[in-house]
Amino acid sequence: MYSRFNIEATVVYSIYQWCISNRYTPCILFMPSVNNNLPDRLVRLEELVINLSRKAVQKLTISNEALAFSSSFSGLTHNVKIWFVQLAAVYGLEVGNGVTMYSYPFARVKRATINRNTINSKTNFKVTFCINEEFETKP
Template sequence: MSAPASSKPYLIRAIFDWCVDNGFTPHVVVIVDTTTRVPNAYVKDGQIVLNIAPYATNGLTISNDDITCQARFGGVAHSLFVPISNVVAIYARENGQGMAFELGNAAGSGGIELDGSSEASPQQVELDSPAAGEDGDADDKPPTPPARGHLRVIK
């Protein structure tokens, strides 16, 4: 009998659907490595935060292995490819609610800290939301990723 499929892509799709159904803007925090295809000019400290709302992307697909879509950065269209293993969090921009994941085998980092501990994934978290009035569309300046010290575990 083979091992069951990872629950991570299913949880990402569930939080994405919850965000969209409630009128929130879903953002993913991604560790960028050689397998990730994103515009390097928007990568900061080896991470990028992507607005994956339906209005900010074209052809969005969240499969069990990766997230692919087209998005505009600074008015220029880019094809994005993000391995699911590189997604460390998905959250709603407006209220910071979402889920963080252990990084796993992706290169570049040993995982994200949740209140100073490396708990097993996934963890439901509440991320401090950006300041009111930030637009967050892919055409605009990229959103600033939430600081790791601001993640809170929700039980």
């Protein structure tokens, strides 16, 4: 018997592995909500970019419905869960290449080109970049 993975989980995992293999910073663009267990100041934003690098998150898991990880924001560790229906894109920060998700409720990001500081598309929308803190490695 084998387990079946949905397409979103497969795409997110593939782009994440591609970023790691090419030494890019894997990032996700999504619409935050109170169900994500993020700090209040981030939940109020329309859209948010999170760094998924191994230095920025711990315990990253990708299931059929969501991705989950631990990350530090303003010195406090949060166990974050992001549902695939909230995802707009997963991409490599340095090159801006990746995949946009059609299940995202705001289809205006379909043809977006993502780069380090801005998102350019045919329609304007507000995006806030959040650099989550890197975990300290203890000897």
